[in-house]
Structure formats: structure tokens, C-alpha cells
Amino acid sequence: MSTEAVGRTSTAGNWLAYAILTLGVVVFAFPIWMAFVGSTWDAATIGRGDLPLYPGDLFWENYAQAWSSGEGTRVRGTPVGVMMLNSLVMALAIALGKIAISILSAYAVVYFSFPGRMLAFWMIFVTLMLPVEVRIVPTYQVVVDLGLFDSYAGLIVPLIASATATLLFRQFFLTIPDELVEAAKIDGAGPLRFFWDVVLPLSRTNIAALFVILFIYGWNQYLWPMLITRSKGLETIVIGITKMIGTGDAQNDWNLIMATTILAMLPPVLVVVFMQRWFVKGLVDSEK
Amino acid sequence: MQKRVIFPNKILPYALLAPQIAITVLFFFLPAGQAIWQSLLMQDAFGLRVEFVWFENFARILKDPNYLAAIKTTVVFSSAVTVLAMAPALLLALMADRQIRAADTFKTLIVWPYAVAPAVAAVLWLFMFHPSIGVVGQLLIQMGVKWNYALDGNQAMLLVILASAWKQVSYNFLFFLAGLQSIPKSILEAASIDGASARTRFWTVIFPLLSPTTFFLLVVNVVYAFFDTFGTIDALTKGGPGTSTVTLIYRVYVDGNNNLNFGASAAQSVILMAVVIALTAVQFRYIERKVHY
Numbered sequence A: 001m002s003t004e005a006v007g008r009t010s011t012a013g014n015w016l017a018y019a020i021l022t023l024g025v026v027v028f029a030f031p032i033w034m035a036f037v038g039s040t041w042d043a044a045t046i047g048r049g050d051l052p053l054y055p056g057d058l059f060w061e062n063y064a065q066a067w068s069s070g071e072g073t074r075v076r077g078t079p080v081g082v083m084m085l086n087s088l089v090m091a092l093a094i095a096l097g098k099i100a101i102s103i104l105s106a107y108a109v110v111y112f113s114f115p116g117r118m119l120a121f122w123m124i125f126v127t128l129m130l131p132v133e134v135r136i137v138p139t140y141q142v143v144v145d146l147g148l149f150d151s152y153a154g155l156i157v158p159l160i161a162s163a164t165a166t167l168l169f170r171q172f173f174l175t176i177p178d179e180l181v182e183a184a185k186i187d188g189a190g191p192l193r194f195f196w197d198v199v200l201p202l203s204r205t206n207i208a209a210l211f212v213i214l215f216i217y218g219w220n221q222y223l224w225p226m227l228i229t230r231s232k233g234l235e236t237i238v239i240g241i242t243k244m245i246g247t248g249d250a251q252n253d254w255n256l257i258m259a260t261t262i263l264a265m266l267p268p269v270l271v272v273v274f275m276q277r278w279f280v281k282g283l284v285d286s287e288k
Numbered sequence B: 001m002q003k004r005v006i007f008p009n010k011i012l013p014y015a016l017l018a019p020q021i022a023i024t025v026l027f028f029f030l031p032a033g034q035a036i037w038q039s040l041l042m043q044d045a046f047g048l049r050v051e052f053v054w055f056e057n058f059a060r061i062l063k064d065p066n067y068l069a070a071i072k073t074t075v076v077f078s079s080a081v082t083v084l085a086m087a088p089a090l091l092l093a094l095m096a097d098r099q100i101r102a103a104d105t106f107k108t109l110i111v112w113p114y115a116v117a118p119a120v121a122a123v124l125w126l127f128m129f130h131p132s133i134g135v136v137g138q139l140l141i142q143m144g145v146k147w148n149y150a151l152d153g154n155q156a157m158l159l160v161i162l163a164s165a166w167k168q169v170s171y172n173f174l175f176f177l178a179g180l181q182s183i184p185k186s187i188l189e190a191a192s193i194d195g196a197s198a199r200t201r202f203w204t205v206i207f208p209l210l211s212p213t214t215f216f217l218l219v220v221n222v223v224y225a226f227f228d229t230f231g232t233i234d235a236l237t238k239g240g241p242g243t244s245t246v247t248l249i250y251r252v253y254v255d256g257n258n259n260l261n262f263g264a265s266a267a268q269s270v271i272l273m274a275v276v277i278a279l280t281a282v283q284f285r286y287i288e289r290k291v292h293y
Helices: A011-038 A043-047 A059-068 A080-111 A117-129 A136-145 A152-159 A163-174 A178-186 A191-202 A204-219 A223-228 A237-245 A254-274 A276-286 B012-038 B056-063 B065-096 B103-115 B118-129 B135-142 B153-181 B185-193 B198-209 B211-228 B230-236 B248-258 B262-292
Strands: B041-043 B050-052
Touching: A011 A254, A011 B065, A011 B103, A011 B118, A011 B153, A043 A254, A059 A080, A059 A254, A080 A117, A080 A152, A080 A163, A080 A191, A080 A204, A080 A237, A080 A254, A080 B012, A117 A163, A117 B012, A136 A152, A136 A223, A136 B012, A136 B248, A136 B262, A152 A223, A152 B012, A163 A204, A178 A191, A191 A204, A204 A254, A204 A276, A223 A237, A223 B230, A237 A254, A237 B118, A237 B230, A254 A276, A254 B103, A254 B118, A276 B103, A276 B153, B012 B262, B041 B056, B041 B262, B056 B065, B056 B262, B065 B103, B065 B153, B065 B211, B065 B248, B103 B153, B118 B135, B118 B153, B118 B230, B153 B211, B153 B230, B185 B198, B198 B211, B211 B230, B211 B248, B211 B262, B230 B248, B248 B262
Parallel strands: none
Antiparallel strands: B041 B050
């Protein structure tokens, strides 16, 4: 085989490859393993600094307590169930909202000719250069002025505009053969019909790929939800964890904090692992 | 950039564009404009009068030793994160590119930290490196290291760097792997027949052919270290101890939110916008050139 000639399959080299990859996997997994171990012991063991490297037997107790009350002896948290729901609403709304408005605007820019088309395209394009962290303080003021402070709308809508998704759909639409539009026109289908029956089904893989990336983006938001929500009922799980930690005191209810941490990681990690094919596609495409 | 065959509608395209344009104007252009406007204003100490001061806010900031320190912190932090996130990723990608068994399993196991939120990554590392309850923190103390990241600025910096880099390796790994897999096998064979050793092949063939990927990742990682690590820093150190882990983005937040110094905060936002625009421009110019060759 030709690759053998390049030495890609030499045995000694492969052992080295296995060793390095295994080391890499261990380094990646160790922090999560310790969090998991921490979530299965009692707070006192952890607080004394006696946490072993293997799991204890309080898995169900800790997770049930974190899920339903979120309150330990020290921590006055929000129940994880509530926070997970908030994070889920936020991540889904951001992902689906971004996909919906971008696919529509990309369709307008590609399939129509109208005054102001290039202006609209550039207006969307330059937003690529303004991540939420940069414009945080002025955006905060706008949201407060609109009366959206401490609401789902304030949490979600400002994060929905996305140049990346628009560019990606535009790129994809340009590869759809013109013959399809001609055929549709001959059949008497209007633009909306064509969008619904042809463009949308063809975009399925692109939508799935974007969904994975955007869901993770939405779930992992930190600065924005921290600024824009005040009430406990709106707390997302990423914010909730850091609030539980406070100053990082050794006597915290670390078992509950770690159970919450594991639960917070679960949805985005599962999405990546089970939708890996689309995830890789989305990542690579959206950076082009 | 447009189709040859198009629909003739006059109103519909505007309706399709409306939601995105509305959000973009409301939450991008309005705030950005306001930031630029506010960066030229200054409030008196009681917040009663506002004065137009041209570029005084910028001049003050750029003379402020704390701001200069934050620039230095950001440069150190970003370079360290970029190197630490990219070098191991390249090594792992080179190994995963070999024809070994279970390559896909390894890939999955390396990729998933991408999904962990920056703030959650910080919590994981805090739990390991906590001086009195963390397994690694205790180990360090037993080994005689005076480990306490809550008191020692350099240790705090190290921990923030490690937590930030840890999360970013998987992203770089995926792009390096894609880059490696797109290198034609025939080139590597030719080098091999000419008697090039594995090391020579890497430095004279693979590395140069990988340079577009490397350069692209360089920009992405710098942007990540600049902006996306806010959560990591806030959850781990809150910029402390003292101001030893206050990066530029963290300072914008502290000045705007805690100190309510809007003029100064707005001026900092404008400076950061300029930085992002410059980085994006560099990236696009470069990608354009990549398309040509």
C-alpha cells in the first residue's frame, strides 16, 4: 500500500501515536472525572481535602438534591431543574431564531434584485466584527431602555442576529442550480413556494450543522445572561454554578456544585458526541 | 454573488430581510453608535452634567497605568493561551492522522471539551487546583510548592491560561486534522522516496502546507483569548488577586458595570472594536489569498 511507503503505518510509530493520543484523552478527561467523583461524595469529605480519585456512593442523593432544590447547608441555589430549563429555552431560541432569520435574509439577498440589496448585505456582514462582549455595555443600555431587562426576550433577542449563519446560507444557495428556479417558475411556483418546497429541504444538512454550533453557543453564554437577568427564575445553569461557588470557600457544598457542573455539561456534550458529523461540518463551514 | 435567475417581487425581499435588519440595527448599530458617541463625552463627578470632550477619554485611558497593565496582561495571556492551545492540538492531529485503529474513538474523546462552557471549564480547574480541597492543589503543596492561586498573581494567571487553553485544543485539533487530511499523499510519498526522514518531512513538507490552517487558527485563537475567556476569568479569579488577571475585556465590564464610568468604558469598547475589525480584516485578506493559490 502506498501509505506504507510514507511510514504512516510503522509499528513503533503507531505505539507512540497511541501513547500520545491516550495521554491527550486522559488530560482532557481528568478534570471531568474529578468533577464526577466530587459529585458522588459528601460535602464534609471534600471540605476536609480527603476526596479520593474514585467515586463514592452518594450519586443519587446528590443529583436528586441538586436537581430538585439546589440547596445545601451553605448554598442557597436555584433548583438545577429550573436552571436547565432556562438554559434549554435560551439555547433553543437562539439556535432556531438565528437559523430562521438568517435563512430568510440570505434567501432575499440571493434570489431577488432590489434597491438596497448590497447595503443590506454589508449591514449584516459587518456585524461579524462585533462580538457581544465588545458591545456589552451599550447593548445593555438599549435593552434596558426597551424594557426588556430581566426577561426571556432580553436574554435571547439581542443574541439572535448572526452574520455567520447568513453568510453560510448565502454560500450554499449560490451552489443550488439555476435550473431548479427556472423549472419552478415554469411550473408557476412563486418565491415562497420555491423556498418552502425546494430550498428548505435542500438546506437540511446545513441547518443541522448550524444548529449544533449555535446550540452550544447559546447554552454556554455567560456575560450576557449575567448582566441581563436578575430574578432567580431566569437564571441559566452556567450562571447558577458560578453563583453557588461564590468566593470558592473550602466549606462549600462542593458535592452539589459538582453535580450541577456535570449536569450543565451534559446537554452540549451529548449534542456534540451524537451529532459529531454535523458538528464538524458546521464548525468548518461557519469559519470559511 | 447573485443568481442569474431571480424572482421579480418588489416587496417580498424587504419583508424577508426585515427581522434580521431590525435586530442588527437595534442591537448592533445603535449600541456601537452610542459607544462611539459616549466615548467622546465625559460626566462630572456627580453625574449632573455631560460635556463633549473630543478624545480626552481615549487620552486618559492610554495614559492610565492600570490600562497599560491590562494591555500587558492581555498580551501575555493571549500568547500563552494561543501557543498552549495550538501546539498540543497539532501534535494530537498528527498522531490521529496516522492509520491507526480506533482513530474515530480518539477523535470523539478529544473533540468534546469544545462543548464545555468557558465558565464551566473554569469551575473544573478550580476544583482540581483549589489549595485545600483540590487533588492537584494538595499535591503541589505536599511537593513543597506554595500553591494558592487566590493570593499569588502568577499562579492565578497560570490557572486561567490552563483552563482557557484546555477548552480550545479540541477546536484547533479538528482544523489541523482537516488540514492534514487535505495534504496530497503523493507529495509525502515523493519526499519519502527522496529519503526524507519523518522529521524532515514534517518541517519541509507538512508544516509549510499547513500554514494557511495555522495562520487562520492563530487569528481565531487570539480572538478567543481576547473575548471568549471572560467567563473563565470571572468564574476563576474575578480579575484578581489585585488586578493580576484583568484583561482588556474584563476591564470594560468592570468600568462599565461596577464603576459606572461610562465614558471610559465606551472608549475602551471602541478600542476593542477597532482591534476586532483589524483582526477580522487580516483574516479575510488572508483567506482571500488562500483561495487564489
